Amino acid sequence: MTGSTIGAVIIGRNEGQRLINCLASMQGEATRLVYVDSGSTDNSVEEARKAGAEIVLLDTTEPFTAARARNAGFEALNRGPNPPDYVQFVDGDCTLEPGWLTHAAQALDDTPDIGIVTGWRAELHPEASVYNAMCDFEWHRPAGDIDACGGDMMVRRVLFAQLEGFNPRVIAAEDDEFCVRVRKSGHRVHRLPIPMTHHDAAMLHFSQWWQRAIRSGHGFGQVGDLHPTHFRNERRRVWLFGGVLPFFLIVGAVMSGWLLLFVLLLYLGSYIRTVEGLRKAGLPLKTSLHHSVLLFLSKFPNLVGVMRYRKRKRLGHEMEIIEYK
Known part of the structure:
Protein backbone atom coordinates (compact mmCIF):
# COMPACT_ATOMS: atom_id res chain seq x y z
CA MET A 1 0.00 0.00 0.00
CA THR A 2 1.39 3.37 -1.02
CA GLY A 3 2.04 5.88 1.72
CA SER A 4 1.84 8.83 -0.65
CA THR A 5 -1.12 11.17 -0.87
CA ILE A 6 -3.14 11.58 -4.05
CA GLY A 7 -5.16 14.52 -5.26
CA ALA A 8 -7.38 14.52 -8.33
CA VAL A 9 -8.26 17.26 -10.80
CA ILE A 10 -11.45 16.70 -12.78
CA ILE A 11 -12.36 19.03 -15.64
CA GLY A 12 -15.66 19.26 -17.45
CA ARG A 13 -18.66 21.14 -18.76
CA ASN A 14 -22.25 19.91 -18.73
CA GLU A 15 -21.22 16.29 -18.11
CA GLY A 16 -24.30 15.44 -16.05
CA GLN A 17 -24.41 11.85 -14.83
CA ARG A 18 -20.97 11.17 -16.29
CA LEU A 19 -19.43 13.65 -13.83
CA ILE A 20 -21.32 12.09 -10.90
CA ASN A 21 -19.94 8.68 -11.90
CA CYS A 22 -16.44 10.12 -12.31
CA LEU A 23 -16.37 11.62 -8.82
CA ALA A 24 -17.81 8.47 -7.25
CA SER A 25 -15.08 6.34 -8.85
CA MET A 26 -12.35 8.13 -6.87
CA GLN A 27 -13.89 8.02 -3.42
CA THR A 41 -25.34 25.35 -17.52
CA ASP A 42 -26.50 22.09 -15.93
CA ASN A 43 -26.14 20.99 -12.29
CA SER A 44 -22.49 19.89 -12.61
CA VAL A 45 -21.18 22.31 -9.98
CA GLU A 46 -23.87 21.37 -7.47
CA GLU A 47 -23.27 17.65 -7.95
CA ALA A 48 -19.50 18.05 -7.60
CA ARG A 49 -19.97 19.99 -4.37
CA LYS A 50 -22.26 17.21 -3.04
CA ALA A 51 -19.49 14.70 -3.77
CA GLY A 52 -17.08 16.68 -1.59
CA ALA A 53 -15.03 18.24 -4.37
CA GLU A 54 -13.51 21.68 -4.16
CA ILE A 55 -14.92 23.86 -6.94
CA VAL A 56 -13.00 26.06 -9.36
CA LEU A 57 -15.04 28.14 -11.81
CA LEU A 58 -13.09 29.29 -14.85
CA ASP A 59 -13.45 32.89 -15.92
CA THR A 60 -15.85 32.80 -18.87
CA THR A 61 -14.36 35.93 -20.44
CA GLU A 62 -11.26 33.97 -21.47
CA PRO A 63 -11.24 31.12 -24.04
CA PHE A 64 -11.66 27.70 -22.44
CA THR A 65 -8.90 25.13 -22.93
CA ALA A 66 -8.31 21.81 -21.21
CA ALA A 67 -4.79 22.99 -20.35
CA ARG A 68 -6.09 26.13 -18.64
CA ALA A 69 -8.67 24.11 -16.69
CA ARG A 70 -6.16 21.51 -15.51
CA ASN A 71 -3.70 24.19 -14.44
CA ALA A 72 -6.42 25.94 -12.43
CA GLY A 73 -7.27 22.68 -10.69
CA PHE A 74 -3.64 22.02 -9.91
CA GLU A 75 -3.24 25.49 -8.41
CA ALA A 76 -6.15 24.76 -6.07
CA LEU A 77 -4.61 21.44 -5.01
CA ASN A 78 -1.18 22.97 -4.58
CA ARG A 79 -2.41 25.61 -2.15
CA GLY A 80 -2.45 24.94 1.56
CA PRO A 81 -0.09 23.34 4.04
CA ASN A 82 -0.49 19.70 2.89
CA PRO A 83 -0.59 19.44 -0.92
CA PRO A 84 -0.68 15.87 -2.29
CA ASP A 85 2.39 14.02 -3.50
CA TYR A 86 0.78 13.02 -6.78
CA VAL A 87 -1.97 14.48 -8.94
CA GLN A 88 -4.36 12.47 -11.09
CA PHE A 89 -5.83 14.39 -14.02
CA VAL A 90 -9.04 13.06 -15.51
CA ASP A 91 -11.81 14.33 -17.76
CA GLY A 92 -15.30 14.53 -16.32
CA ASP A 93 -16.70 12.10 -18.89
CA CYS A 94 -14.48 9.29 -17.55
CA THR A 95 -14.64 6.94 -14.60
CA LEU A 96 -11.54 5.47 -12.97
CA GLU A 97 -10.96 1.75 -12.65
CA PRO A 98 -11.15 0.68 -8.98
CA GLY A 99 -7.64 0.53 -7.55
CA TRP A 100 -6.04 2.51 -10.36
CA LEU A 101 -4.99 5.43 -8.16
CA THR A 102 -3.28 3.13 -5.68
CA HIS A 103 -1.45 1.16 -8.39
CA ALA A 104 -0.32 4.34 -10.16
CA ALA A 105 0.93 5.95 -6.96
CA GLN A 106 2.81 2.78 -6.05
CA ALA A 107 4.56 2.85 -9.42
CA LEU A 108 5.69 6.43 -8.77
CA ASP A 109 6.80 5.47 -5.25
CA ASP A 110 8.88 2.59 -6.58
CA THR A 111 10.45 4.31 -9.61
CA PRO A 112 11.75 7.84 -8.96
CA ASP A 113 12.61 8.59 -12.60
CA ILE A 114 9.02 8.11 -13.80
CA GLY A 115 7.40 11.52 -14.02
CA ILE A 116 4.04 10.49 -15.45
CA VAL A 117 2.23 7.19 -15.17
CA THR A 118 -0.80 6.25 -17.22
CA GLY A 119 -2.74 3.11 -18.11
CA TRP A 120 -5.32 1.86 -20.58
CA ARG A 121 -8.40 3.92 -21.38
CA ALA A 122 -11.43 2.05 -22.71
CA GLU A 123 -14.56 3.30 -24.43
CA LEU A 124 -17.77 2.59 -22.50
CA HIS A 125 -19.91 2.03 -25.60
CA PRO A 126 -17.72 0.92 -28.53
CA GLU A 127 -20.73 -0.77 -30.10
CA ALA A 128 -22.65 2.51 -30.36
CA SER A 129 -20.81 3.75 -33.46
CA VAL A 130 -17.75 3.11 -35.60
CA TYR A 131 -16.34 6.37 -34.23
CA ASN A 132 -16.56 5.13 -30.64
CA ALA A 133 -15.04 1.83 -31.72
CA MET A 134 -12.12 3.66 -33.33
CA CYS A 135 -11.52 5.58 -30.10
CA ASP A 136 -11.49 2.33 -28.14
CA PHE A 137 -8.90 0.83 -30.47
CA GLU A 138 -6.84 4.04 -30.57
CA TRP A 139 -6.53 4.14 -26.79
CA HIS A 140 -5.29 0.57 -26.27
CA ARG A 141 -1.56 0.86 -26.87
CA PRO A 142 1.45 -1.18 -25.66
CA ALA A 143 2.58 -0.76 -22.07
CA GLY A 144 6.02 0.42 -21.01
CA ASP A 145 7.90 3.67 -21.63
CA ILE A 146 6.10 5.87 -24.16
CA ASP A 147 6.61 9.24 -25.82
CA ALA A 148 3.30 10.74 -24.68
CA CYS A 149 -0.13 9.93 -23.31
CA GLY A 150 -3.57 11.47 -23.14
CA GLY A 151 -4.93 13.76 -20.45
CA ASP A 152 -5.75 10.90 -18.06
CA MET A 153 -2.47 10.72 -16.17
CA MET A 154 -0.90 10.76 -12.72
CA VAL A 155 2.03 13.14 -12.34
CA ARG A 156 4.39 14.09 -9.54
CA ARG A 157 3.13 17.36 -8.05
CA VAL A 158 6.61 18.84 -7.59
CA LEU A 159 7.57 18.05 -11.18
CA PHE A 160 4.34 19.54 -12.53
CA ALA A 161 5.02 22.74 -10.60
CA GLN A 162 8.63 22.90 -11.79
CA LEU A 163 7.53 22.61 -15.43
CA GLU A 164 4.75 25.19 -14.88
CA GLY A 165 2.06 22.73 -15.92
CA PHE A 166 0.29 22.55 -19.24
CA ASN A 167 0.74 25.24 -21.85
CA PRO A 168 -2.60 27.10 -21.68
CA ARG A 169 -2.31 28.30 -25.28
CA VAL A 170 -2.24 24.76 -26.66
CA ILE A 171 -5.86 23.85 -27.42
CA ALA A 172 -5.33 20.29 -28.66
CA ALA A 173 -2.66 17.71 -27.77
CA GLU A 174 -1.73 19.78 -24.72
CA ASP A 175 -1.07 16.46 -23.00
CA ASP A 176 1.47 15.49 -25.69
CA GLU A 177 3.17 18.86 -25.34
CA PHE A 178 3.47 18.44 -21.57
CA CYS A 179 4.80 14.89 -21.92
CA VAL A 180 7.53 16.12 -24.26
CA ARG A 181 8.70 18.60 -21.63
CA VAL A 182 8.56 15.90 -18.92
CA ARG A 183 10.86 13.69 -20.99
CA LYS A 184 13.19 16.59 -21.73
CA SER A 185 13.47 17.13 -17.95
CA GLY A 186 14.97 13.65 -17.65
CA HIS A 187 11.85 11.80 -16.47
CA ARG A 188 10.03 8.93 -18.12
CA VAL A 189 6.43 8.68 -19.24
CA HIS A 190 5.25 5.16 -18.47
CA ARG A 191 2.11 3.17 -19.26
CA LEU A 192 1.15 0.39 -16.84
CA PRO A 193 -0.44 -2.72 -18.40
CA ILE A 194 -3.69 -2.27 -16.47
CA PRO A 195 -7.03 -0.54 -17.07
CA MET A 196 -7.15 3.09 -15.95
CA THR A 197 -10.29 4.89 -17.14
CA HIS A 198 -13.55 4.22 -18.92
CA HIS A 199 -14.55 7.00 -21.29
CA ASP A 200 -17.86 7.97 -22.81
CA ALA A 201 -16.93 9.50 -26.16
CA ALA A 202 -20.60 9.82 -27.19
CA MET A 203 -19.41 10.27 -30.79
CA LEU A 204 -22.34 9.10 -32.86
CA HIS A 205 -22.22 11.29 -35.97
CA PHE A 206 -19.79 11.82 -38.84
CA SER A 207 -19.76 15.56 -38.13
CA GLN A 208 -18.46 14.90 -34.60
CA TRP A 209 -15.70 12.66 -35.92
CA TRP A 210 -14.78 15.30 -38.53
CA GLN A 211 -14.49 18.03 -35.86
CA ARG A 212 -12.35 15.75 -33.68
CA ALA A 213 -10.04 15.15 -36.66
CA ILE A 214 -9.78 18.91 -37.25
CA ARG A 215 -8.82 19.33 -33.60
CA SER A 216 -6.14 16.65 -33.98
CA GLY A 217 -4.71 18.46 -37.00
CA HIS A 218 -4.60 21.69 -35.02
CA GLY A 219 -2.63 19.84 -32.36
CA PHE A 220 -0.20 18.44 -34.96
CA GLY A 221 0.48 21.98 -36.16
CA GLN A 222 0.70 23.79 -32.84
CA VAL A 223 2.67 21.20 -30.88
CA GLY A 224 4.88 20.63 -33.93
CA ASP A 225 5.76 24.33 -33.86
CA LEU A 226 6.78 24.07 -30.19
CA HIS A 227 8.57 20.72 -30.51
CA PRO A 228 9.53 20.10 -34.18
CA THR A 229 10.38 16.43 -33.78
CA HIS A 230 7.03 15.58 -32.19
CA PHE A 231 4.18 14.68 -34.59
CA ARG A 232 6.70 14.91 -37.46
CA ASN A 233 5.42 11.77 -39.19
CA GLU A 234 1.80 12.77 -38.63
CA ARG A 235 2.39 16.17 -40.23
CA ARG A 236 4.15 14.60 -43.21
CA ARG A 237 1.26 12.22 -43.83
CA VAL A 238 -1.27 15.05 -43.53
CA TRP A 239 0.54 17.23 -46.07
CA LEU A 240 1.18 14.33 -48.46
CA PHE A 241 -2.20 12.62 -48.46
CA GLY A 242 -4.35 15.63 -47.58
CA GLY A 243 -2.64 18.31 -49.67
CA VAL A 244 0.05 17.30 -52.18
CA LEU A 245 -1.54 14.18 -53.68
CA PRO A 246 -5.01 15.76 -54.07
CA PHE A 247 -3.34 18.58 -56.03
CA PHE A 248 -1.67 16.11 -58.39
CA LEU A 249 -4.92 14.15 -58.56
CA ILE A 250 -6.66 17.23 -59.96
CA VAL A 251 -3.76 17.96 -62.33
CA GLY A 252 -3.82 14.35 -63.52
CA ALA A 253 -7.56 14.41 -64.08
CA VAL A 254 -7.16 17.47 -66.31
CA MET A 255 -3.86 16.86 -68.06
CA SER A 256 -2.53 13.31 -67.69
CA GLY A 257 -4.27 9.97 -67.26
CA TRP A 258 -0.98 8.37 -66.25
CA LEU A 259 -0.48 10.86 -63.44
CA LEU A 260 -4.05 10.31 -62.30
CA LEU A 261 -3.52 6.54 -62.26
CA PHE A 262 -0.21 6.90 -60.37
CA VAL A 263 -1.80 9.02 -57.62
CA LEU A 264 -4.75 6.64 -57.30
CA LEU A 265 -2.34 3.71 -56.95
CA LEU A 266 -0.48 5.59 -54.19
CA TYR A 267 -3.76 6.07 -52.32
CA LEU A 268 -4.70 2.42 -52.84
CA GLY A 269 -1.31 1.26 -51.57
CA SER A 270 -1.65 3.42 -48.47
CA TYR A 271 -5.14 2.06 -47.82
CA ILE A 272 -3.99 -1.55 -48.17
CA ARG A 273 -1.05 -0.97 -45.78
CA THR A 274 -3.43 0.55 -43.23
CA VAL A 275 -5.77 -2.44 -43.48
CA GLU A 276 -2.84 -4.83 -43.04
CA GLY A 277 -1.59 -2.88 -40.04
CA LEU A 278 -4.97 -3.01 -38.34
CA ARG A 279 -5.28 -6.72 -39.09
CA LYS A 280 -1.88 -7.37 -37.50
CA ALA A 281 -3.04 -5.38 -34.48
CA GLY A 282 -5.90 -7.84 -34.03
CA LEU A 283 -8.91 -6.26 -35.74
CA PRO A 284 -11.18 -8.43 -37.93
CA LEU A 285 -10.98 -7.86 -41.69
CA LYS A 286 -14.39 -6.15 -41.98
CA THR A 287 -13.58 -3.78 -39.11
CA SER A 288 -10.12 -3.07 -40.53
CA LEU A 289 -11.60 -2.20 -43.93
CA HIS A 290 -14.12 0.16 -42.34
CA HIS A 291 -11.64 1.87 -39.99
CA SER A 292 -9.13 2.30 -42.80
CA VAL A 293 -11.63 4.33 -44.83
CA LEU A 294 -12.00 6.80 -41.97
CA LEU A 295 -8.25 6.87 -41.32
CA PHE A 296 -7.78 7.66 -45.02
CA LEU A 297 -10.39 10.42 -44.92
CA SER A 298 -8.99 11.87 -41.67
CA LYS A 299 -6.06 13.46 -43.51
CA PHE A 300 -8.42 16.06 -45.00
CA PRO A 301 -9.89 17.41 -41.73
CA ASN A 302 -6.40 17.07 -40.21
CA LEU A 303 -5.14 19.42 -42.93
CA VAL A 304 -8.00 21.81 -42.17
CA GLY A 305 -6.86 21.83 -38.54
CA VAL A 306 -3.21 22.45 -39.43
CA MET A 307 -4.19 25.32 -41.73
CA ARG A 308 -6.54 26.76 -39.12
CA TYR A 309 -3.68 26.83 -36.62
CA ARG A 310 -1.37 28.52 -39.12
CA LYS A 311 -4.01 31.14 -39.93
CA ARG A 312 -4.63 31.86 -36.25
CA LYS A 313 -0.91 32.18 -35.60
CA ARG A 314 -0.36 34.46 -38.59
CA LEU A 315 -3.22 36.76 -37.67
CA GLY A 316 -2.46 36.70 -33.94
CA HIS A 317 -5.89 35.28 -33.07
CA GLU A 318 -6.75 33.43 -29.85
CA MET A 319 -6.32 29.66 -29.99
CA GLU A 320 -9.95 28.81 -29.25
CA ILE A 321 -10.93 25.27 -28.39
CA ILE A 322 -12.41 23.01 -31.08
CA GLU A 323 -15.24 20.90 -29.65
CA TYR A 324 -16.81 17.80 -31.13
CA LYS A 325 -19.59 17.19 -28.60
Whole structure:
Protein backbone atom coordinates (compact mmCIF):
# COMPACT_ATOMS: atom_id res chain seq x y z
CA MET A 1 0.00 0.00 0.00
CA THR A 2 1.39 3.37 -1.02
CA GLY A 3 2.04 5.88 1.72
CA SER A 4 1.84 8.83 -0.65
CA THR A 5 -1.12 11.17 -0.87
CA ILE A 6 -3.14 11.58 -4.05
CA GLY A 7 -5.16 14.52 -5.26
CA ALA A 8 -7.38 14.52 -8.33
CA VAL A 9 -8.26 17.26 -10.80
CA ILE A 10 -11.45 16.70 -12.78
CA ILE A 11 -12.36 19.03 -15.64
CA GLY A 12 -15.66 19.26 -17.45
CA ARG A 13 -18.66 21.14 -18.76
CA ASN A 14 -22.25 19.91 -18.73
CA GLU A 15 -21.22 16.29 -18.11
CA GLY A 16 -24.30 15.44 -16.05
CA GLN A 17 -24.41 11.85 -14.83
CA ARG A 18 -20.97 11.17 -16.29
CA LEU A 19 -19.43 13.65 -13.83
CA ILE A 20 -21.32 12.09 -10.90
CA ASN A 21 -19.94 8.68 -11.90
CA CYS A 22 -16.44 10.12 -12.31
CA LEU A 23 -16.37 11.62 -8.82
CA ALA A 24 -17.81 8.47 -7.25
CA SER A 25 -15.08 6.34 -8.85
CA MET A 26 -12.35 8.13 -6.87
CA GLN A 27 -13.89 8.02 -3.42
CA GLY A 28 -11.66 6.30 -0.88
CA GLU A 29 -8.43 6.57 -2.89
CA ALA A 30 -7.98 10.31 -3.50
CA THR A 31 -7.48 12.51 -0.45
CA ARG A 32 -8.71 15.64 -2.26
CA LEU A 33 -10.89 16.23 -5.30
CA VAL A 34 -10.95 19.45 -7.29
CA TYR A 35 -13.57 19.95 -9.99
CA VAL A 36 -12.89 22.66 -12.56
CA ASP A 37 -15.98 23.82 -14.40
CA SER A 38 -15.85 25.50 -17.80
CA GLY A 39 -19.15 27.35 -17.90
CA SER A 40 -21.64 24.54 -17.28
CA THR A 41 -25.34 25.35 -17.52
CA ASP A 42 -26.50 22.09 -15.93
CA ASN A 43 -26.14 20.99 -12.29
CA SER A 44 -22.49 19.89 -12.61
CA VAL A 45 -21.18 22.31 -9.98
CA GLU A 46 -23.87 21.37 -7.47
CA GLU A 47 -23.27 17.65 -7.95
CA ALA A 48 -19.50 18.05 -7.60
CA ARG A 49 -19.97 19.99 -4.37
CA LYS A 50 -22.26 17.21 -3.04
CA ALA A 51 -19.49 14.70 -3.77
CA GLY A 52 -17.08 16.68 -1.59
CA ALA A 53 -15.03 18.24 -4.37
CA GLU A 54 -13.51 21.68 -4.16
CA ILE A 55 -14.92 23.86 -6.94
CA VAL A 56 -13.00 26.06 -9.36
CA LEU A 57 -15.04 28.14 -11.81
CA LEU A 58 -13.09 29.29 -14.85
CA ASP A 59 -13.45 32.89 -15.92
CA THR A 60 -15.85 32.80 -18.87
CA THR A 61 -14.36 35.93 -20.44
CA GLU A 62 -11.26 33.97 -21.47
CA PRO A 63 -11.24 31.12 -24.04
CA PHE A 64 -11.66 27.70 -22.44
CA THR A 65 -8.90 25.13 -22.93
CA ALA A 66 -8.31 21.81 -21.21
CA ALA A 67 -4.79 22.99 -20.35
CA ARG A 68 -6.09 26.13 -18.64
CA ALA A 69 -8.67 24.11 -16.69
CA ARG A 70 -6.16 21.51 -15.51
CA ASN A 71 -3.70 24.19 -14.44
CA ALA A 72 -6.42 25.94 -12.43
CA GLY A 73 -7.27 22.68 -10.69
CA PHE A 74 -3.64 22.02 -9.91
CA GLU A 75 -3.24 25.49 -8.41
CA ALA A 76 -6.15 24.76 -6.07
CA LEU A 77 -4.61 21.44 -5.01
CA ASN A 78 -1.18 22.97 -4.58
CA ARG A 79 -2.41 25.61 -2.15
CA GLY A 80 -2.45 24.94 1.56
CA PRO A 81 -0.09 23.34 4.04
CA ASN A 82 -0.49 19.70 2.89
CA PRO A 83 -0.59 19.44 -0.92
CA PRO A 84 -0.68 15.87 -2.29
CA ASP A 85 2.39 14.02 -3.50
CA TYR A 86 0.78 13.02 -6.78
CA VAL A 87 -1.97 14.48 -8.94
CA GLN A 88 -4.36 12.47 -11.09
CA PHE A 89 -5.83 14.39 -14.02
CA VAL A 90 -9.04 13.06 -15.51
CA ASP A 91 -11.81 14.33 -17.76
CA GLY A 92 -15.30 14.53 -16.32
CA ASP A 93 -16.70 12.10 -18.89
CA CYS A 94 -14.48 9.29 -17.55
CA THR A 95 -14.64 6.94 -14.60
CA LEU A 96 -11.54 5.47 -12.97
CA GLU A 97 -10.96 1.75 -12.65
CA PRO A 98 -11.15 0.68 -8.98
CA GLY A 99 -7.64 0.53 -7.55
CA TRP A 100 -6.04 2.51 -10.36
CA LEU A 101 -4.99 5.43 -8.16
CA THR A 102 -3.28 3.13 -5.68
CA HIS A 103 -1.45 1.16 -8.39
CA ALA A 104 -0.32 4.34 -10.16
CA ALA A 105 0.93 5.95 -6.96
CA GLN A 106 2.81 2.78 -6.05
CA ALA A 107 4.56 2.85 -9.42
CA LEU A 108 5.69 6.43 -8.77
CA ASP A 109 6.80 5.47 -5.25
CA ASP A 110 8.88 2.59 -6.58
CA THR A 111 10.45 4.31 -9.61
CA PRO A 112 11.75 7.84 -8.96
CA ASP A 113 12.61 8.59 -12.60
CA ILE A 114 9.02 8.11 -13.80
CA GLY A 115 7.40 11.52 -14.02
CA ILE A 116 4.04 10.49 -15.45
CA VAL A 117 2.23 7.19 -15.17
CA THR A 118 -0.80 6.25 -17.22
CA GLY A 119 -2.74 3.11 -18.11
CA TRP A 120 -5.32 1.86 -20.58
CA ARG A 121 -8.40 3.92 -21.38
CA ALA A 122 -11.43 2.05 -22.71
CA GLU A 123 -14.56 3.30 -24.43
CA LEU A 124 -17.77 2.59 -22.50
CA HIS A 125 -19.91 2.03 -25.60
CA PRO A 126 -17.72 0.92 -28.53
CA GLU A 127 -20.73 -0.77 -30.10
CA ALA A 128 -22.65 2.51 -30.36
CA SER A 129 -20.81 3.75 -33.46
CA VAL A 130 -17.75 3.11 -35.60
CA TYR A 131 -16.34 6.37 -34.23
CA ASN A 132 -16.56 5.13 -30.64
CA ALA A 133 -15.04 1.83 -31.72
CA MET A 134 -12.12 3.66 -33.33
CA CYS A 135 -11.52 5.58 -30.10
CA ASP A 136 -11.49 2.33 -28.14
CA PHE A 137 -8.90 0.83 -30.47
CA GLU A 138 -6.84 4.04 -30.57
CA TRP A 139 -6.53 4.14 -26.79
CA HIS A 140 -5.29 0.57 -26.27
CA ARG A 141 -1.56 0.86 -26.87
CA PRO A 142 1.45 -1.18 -25.66
CA ALA A 143 2.58 -0.76 -22.07
CA GLY A 144 6.02 0.42 -21.01
CA ASP A 145 7.90 3.67 -21.63
CA ILE A 146 6.10 5.87 -24.16
CA ASP A 147 6.61 9.24 -25.82
CA ALA A 148 3.30 10.74 -24.68
CA CYS A 149 -0.13 9.93 -23.31
CA GLY A 150 -3.57 11.47 -23.14
CA GLY A 151 -4.93 13.76 -20.45
CA ASP A 152 -5.75 10.90 -18.06
CA MET A 153 -2.47 10.72 -16.17
CA MET A 154 -0.90 10.76 -12.72
CA VAL A 155 2.03 13.14 -12.34
CA ARG A 156 4.39 14.09 -9.54
CA ARG A 157 3.13 17.36 -8.05
CA VAL A 158 6.61 18.84 -7.59
CA LEU A 159 7.57 18.05 -11.18
CA PHE A 160 4.34 19.54 -12.53
CA ALA A 161 5.02 22.74 -10.60
CA GLN A 162 8.63 22.90 -11.79
CA LEU A 163 7.53 22.61 -15.43
CA GLU A 164 4.75 25.19 -14.88
CA GLY A 165 2.06 22.73 -15.92
CA PHE A 166 0.29 22.55 -19.24
CA ASN A 167 0.74 25.24 -21.85
CA PRO A 168 -2.60 27.10 -21.68
CA ARG A 169 -2.31 28.30 -25.28
CA VAL A 170 -2.24 24.76 -26.66
CA ILE A 171 -5.86 23.85 -27.42
CA ALA A 172 -5.33 20.29 -28.66
CA ALA A 173 -2.66 17.71 -27.77
CA GLU A 174 -1.73 19.78 -24.72
CA ASP A 175 -1.07 16.46 -23.00
CA ASP A 176 1.47 15.49 -25.69
CA GLU A 177 3.17 18.86 -25.34
CA PHE A 178 3.47 18.44 -21.57
CA CYS A 179 4.80 14.89 -21.92
CA VAL A 180 7.53 16.12 -24.26
CA ARG A 181 8.70 18.60 -21.63
CA VAL A 182 8.56 15.90 -18.92
CA ARG A 183 10.86 13.69 -20.99
CA LYS A 184 13.19 16.59 -21.73
CA SER A 185 13.47 17.13 -17.95
CA GLY A 186 14.97 13.65 -17.65
CA HIS A 187 11.85 11.80 -16.47
CA ARG A 188 10.03 8.93 -18.12
CA VAL A 189 6.43 8.68 -19.24
CA HIS A 190 5.25 5.16 -18.47
CA ARG A 191 2.11 3.17 -19.26
CA LEU A 192 1.15 0.39 -16.84
CA PRO A 193 -0.44 -2.72 -18.40
CA ILE A 194 -3.69 -2.27 -16.47
CA PRO A 195 -7.03 -0.54 -17.07
CA MET A 196 -7.15 3.09 -15.95
CA THR A 197 -10.29 4.89 -17.14
CA HIS A 198 -13.55 4.22 -18.92
CA HIS A 199 -14.55 7.00 -21.29
CA ASP A 200 -17.86 7.97 -22.81
CA ALA A 201 -16.93 9.50 -26.16
CA ALA A 202 -20.60 9.82 -27.19
CA MET A 203 -19.41 10.27 -30.79
CA LEU A 204 -22.34 9.10 -32.86
CA HIS A 205 -22.22 11.29 -35.97
CA PHE A 206 -19.79 11.82 -38.84
CA SER A 207 -19.76 15.56 -38.13
CA GLN A 208 -18.46 14.90 -34.60
CA TRP A 209 -15.70 12.66 -35.92
CA TRP A 210 -14.78 15.30 -38.53
CA GLN A 211 -14.49 18.03 -35.86
CA ARG A 212 -12.35 15.75 -33.68
CA ALA A 213 -10.04 15.15 -36.66
CA ILE A 214 -9.78 18.91 -37.25
CA ARG A 215 -8.82 19.33 -33.60
CA SER A 216 -6.14 16.65 -33.98
CA GLY A 217 -4.71 18.46 -37.00
CA HIS A 218 -4.60 21.69 -35.02
CA GLY A 219 -2.63 19.84 -32.36
CA PHE A 220 -0.20 18.44 -34.96
CA GLY A 221 0.48 21.98 -36.16
CA GLN A 222 0.70 23.79 -32.84
CA VAL A 223 2.67 21.20 -30.88
CA GLY A 224 4.88 20.63 -33.93
CA ASP A 225 5.76 24.33 -33.86
CA LEU A 226 6.78 24.07 -30.19
CA HIS A 227 8.57 20.72 -30.51
CA PRO A 228 9.53 20.10 -34.18
CA THR A 229 10.38 16.43 -33.78
CA HIS A 230 7.03 15.58 -32.19
CA PHE A 231 4.18 14.68 -34.59
CA ARG A 232 6.70 14.91 -37.46
CA ASN A 233 5.42 11.77 -39.19
CA GLU A 234 1.80 12.77 -38.63
CA ARG A 235 2.39 16.17 -40.23
CA ARG A 236 4.15 14.60 -43.21
CA ARG A 237 1.26 12.22 -43.83
CA VAL A 238 -1.27 15.05 -43.53
CA TRP A 239 0.54 17.23 -46.07
CA LEU A 240 1.18 14.33 -48.46
CA PHE A 241 -2.20 12.62 -48.46
CA GLY A 242 -4.35 15.63 -47.58
CA GLY A 243 -2.64 18.31 -49.67
CA VAL A 244 0.05 17.30 -52.18
CA LEU A 245 -1.54 14.18 -53.68
CA PRO A 246 -5.01 15.76 -54.07
CA PHE A 247 -3.34 18.58 -56.03
CA PHE A 248 -1.67 16.11 -58.39
CA LEU A 249 -4.92 14.15 -58.56
CA ILE A 250 -6.66 17.23 -59.96
CA VAL A 251 -3.76 17.96 -62.33
CA GLY A 252 -3.82 14.35 -63.52
CA ALA A 253 -7.56 14.41 -64.08
CA VAL A 254 -7.16 17.47 -66.31
CA MET A 255 -3.86 16.86 -68.06
CA SER A 256 -2.53 13.31 -67.69
CA GLY A 257 -4.27 9.97 -67.26
CA TRP A 258 -0.98 8.37 -66.25
CA LEU A 259 -0.48 10.86 -63.44
CA LEU A 260 -4.05 10.31 -62.30
CA LEU A 261 -3.52 6.54 -62.26
CA PHE A 262 -0.21 6.90 -60.37
CA VAL A 263 -1.80 9.02 -57.62
CA LEU A 264 -4.75 6.64 -57.30
CA LEU A 265 -2.34 3.71 -56.95
CA LEU A 266 -0.48 5.59 -54.19
CA TYR A 267 -3.76 6.07 -52.32
CA LEU A 268 -4.70 2.42 -52.84
CA GLY A 269 -1.31 1.26 -51.57
CA SER A 270 -1.65 3.42 -48.47
CA TYR A 271 -5.14 2.06 -47.82
CA ILE A 272 -3.99 -1.55 -48.17
CA ARG A 273 -1.05 -0.97 -45.78
CA THR A 274 -3.43 0.55 -43.23
CA VAL A 275 -5.77 -2.44 -43.48
CA GLU A 276 -2.84 -4.83 -43.04
CA GLY A 277 -1.59 -2.88 -40.04
CA LEU A 278 -4.97 -3.01 -38.34
CA ARG A 279 -5.28 -6.72 -39.09
CA LYS A 280 -1.88 -7.37 -37.50
CA ALA A 281 -3.04 -5.38 -34.48
CA GLY A 282 -5.90 -7.84 -34.03
CA LEU A 283 -8.91 -6.26 -35.74
CA PRO A 284 -11.18 -8.43 -37.93
CA LEU A 285 -10.98 -7.86 -41.69
CA LYS A 286 -14.39 -6.15 -41.98
CA THR A 287 -13.58 -3.78 -39.11
CA SER A 288 -10.12 -3.07 -40.53
CA LEU A 289 -11.60 -2.20 -43.93
CA HIS A 290 -14.12 0.16 -42.34
CA HIS A 291 -11.64 1.87 -39.99
CA SER A 292 -9.13 2.30 -42.80
CA VAL A 293 -11.63 4.33 -44.83
CA LEU A 294 -12.00 6.80 -41.97
CA LEU A 295 -8.25 6.87 -41.32
CA PHE A 296 -7.78 7.66 -45.02
CA LEU A 297 -10.39 10.42 -44.92
CA SER A 298 -8.99 11.87 -41.67
CA LYS A 299 -6.06 13.46 -43.51
CA PHE A 300 -8.42 16.06 -45.00
CA PRO A 301 -9.89 17.41 -41.73
CA ASN A 302 -6.40 17.07 -40.21
CA LEU A 303 -5.14 19.42 -42.93
CA VAL A 304 -8.00 21.81 -42.17
CA GLY A 305 -6.86 21.83 -38.54
CA VAL A 306 -3.21 22.45 -39.43
CA MET A 307 -4.19 25.32 -41.73
CA ARG A 308 -6.54 26.76 -39.12
CA TYR A 309 -3.68 26.83 -36.62
CA ARG A 310 -1.37 28.52 -39.12
CA LYS A 311 -4.01 31.14 -39.93
CA ARG A 312 -4.63 31.86 -36.25
CA LYS A 313 -0.91 32.18 -35.60
CA ARG A 314 -0.36 34.46 -38.59
CA LEU A 315 -3.22 36.76 -37.67
CA GLY A 316 -2.46 36.70 -33.94
CA HIS A 317 -5.89 35.28 -33.07
CA GLU A 318 -6.75 33.43 -29.85
CA MET A 319 -6.32 29.66 -29.99
CA GLU A 320 -9.95 28.81 -29.25
CA ILE A 321 -10.93 25.27 -28.39
CA ILE A 322 -12.41 23.01 -31.08
CA GLU A 323 -15.24 20.90 -29.65
CA TYR A 324 -16.81 17.80 -31.13
CA LYS A 325 -19.59 17.19 -28.60
